[in-house]
Amino acid sequence: MAEAYGPEPAETMSRDELAVVRQRRLRDLIDRLIAADGLQGGRLRAAGVDGGQDVTLDDLHRLPFTTKQDLWDSYPYGMVAVPREEIAAVHGSSGTGGRPTLVAYTKRDLALWARMCARSLACAGAAPGSVVHNAYGYGLFTGGLGIHQGALALGVTVVPMSGGMTERQLRLLADLRPDILTCTPSYAVRLGEAARAAGIELRLKAGLFGAEPWSEGLRSTIEELLGLAALDIYGLSEIIGPGVATECLERSGLHVNEDHFLVEAVDASGAPVPDGTPGELVFSTPKEAMPLLRYRTGDVASLSREPCPCGRTLVRMSKVLGRRDDMLVIRGVNVFPRQIESVVVRHASPHYQVVVDRRTPMPRLVVACEGAGQGLAPALAAELGLSCDVRDLPPGTIPRADGKAVRVVTWDSGEPPLPGLD
Helix, strand or coil: CCCCCCCCHHHHCCHHHHHHHHHHHHHHHHHHHHHHCCHHHHHHHHCCCCCHHHCCHHHHHHCCCECHHHHHHCCCCCCCCCCHHHCCEEEEEECHHHCEEEEEECHHHHHHHHHHHHHHHHHCCCCCCCEEEECCCCCCCHHHHHHHHHHHHHCCEEEECCCCCHHHHHHHHHHHCCCEEEECHHHHHHHHHHHHHHCCCCCCCEEEECCCCCCHHHHHHHHHHHCCEEEEEEEECCCCEEEEEEECCCCCCEEECCCCCEEEEECCCCCECCCCCCEEEEEEECCCCCCEEEEEEEEEECEECCCCCCCCCCCEECCCCEEHHHCEEECCEEECHHHHHHHHHHHCCCCEEEEEECCCCCCEEEEEEECCCCCHHHHHHHHHCCCCEEEEECCCCCCCCCCCCCCEEEECCCCCCCCCCC
């Protein structure tokens, strides 16, 4: 059996060595932003920063933030810091109301992205001869092409399936016998259930599942269905795409590639939070085409600098609890959808949907799922600190997703969003 690819030397540097690299990245980033003389450079000058030599890592939390609104306001090329002819690719995603967030890449950016995704596959135990079944979507969304490029950079075989076509996915999973699966966690469940129903035996060893928050309970479900080690992968196109952070086989947190991406966790006011405390993730990225200083992601997680048994010394982040703007406030209680998922998958099936019923001044939380047991309602109340209206629906009622699952819907008026609700 081939030995798995190990971590790169940069992933096992001492914290002091990492600090030197991170300091250089920060100063280079500031120099480039000021030289570009755009929005971020102007903010730095307004904050009294005239060049990278003016700052140290200890000053990072005092520097101005960048937000998604800045990208929207500068659409499509206003944040680009290189001549237009140096842009090799454009990726992006749909934002609020379908408003696109576009991100540019140079050839060197694409090469860096491929290396980061190669690291992610190595974290999953990829070895010479590995076959990666890539069921992330290809296109503007960065998932499919990021993993594809990473597999090529690592030197393993990639099957570029993209999303959907579940029957064809199962056929190639059975025939090509890949050892690594990459897709969203919700689609991993769908593939696992479809394979079991069809009596297909899979040979998978590990999977990299991301693009949506998911719970430890869903991890157990995926591992039981697919017979693999289910690992989390994190990224966003504004920073680089998938490959910003990845769990290793120890499953003790996601290793952030901080030799390239400076990460912080802050509270609602923007102040740093201690390690181990959930906060909004903030990243600075040295990308050539679109460098960003202190980009507020909206994703909530905690950081840890404890050593990992795998030997990597990079800072680790917890699984994302949810998005700051996805947090539900129900009768004064803050609720993340992932908290609900962690309970639902223990007491029912992984097929569920949260309905926020806002037809009255006091909203109620309806948790609709298939196969709900009697213990679900009290377990949710204990986890969330408020009561929920639990509805047990027939199998097949909850919509299945080929990519990201829609977990939360709002019921403002009219017909219920799911049958069986009233």
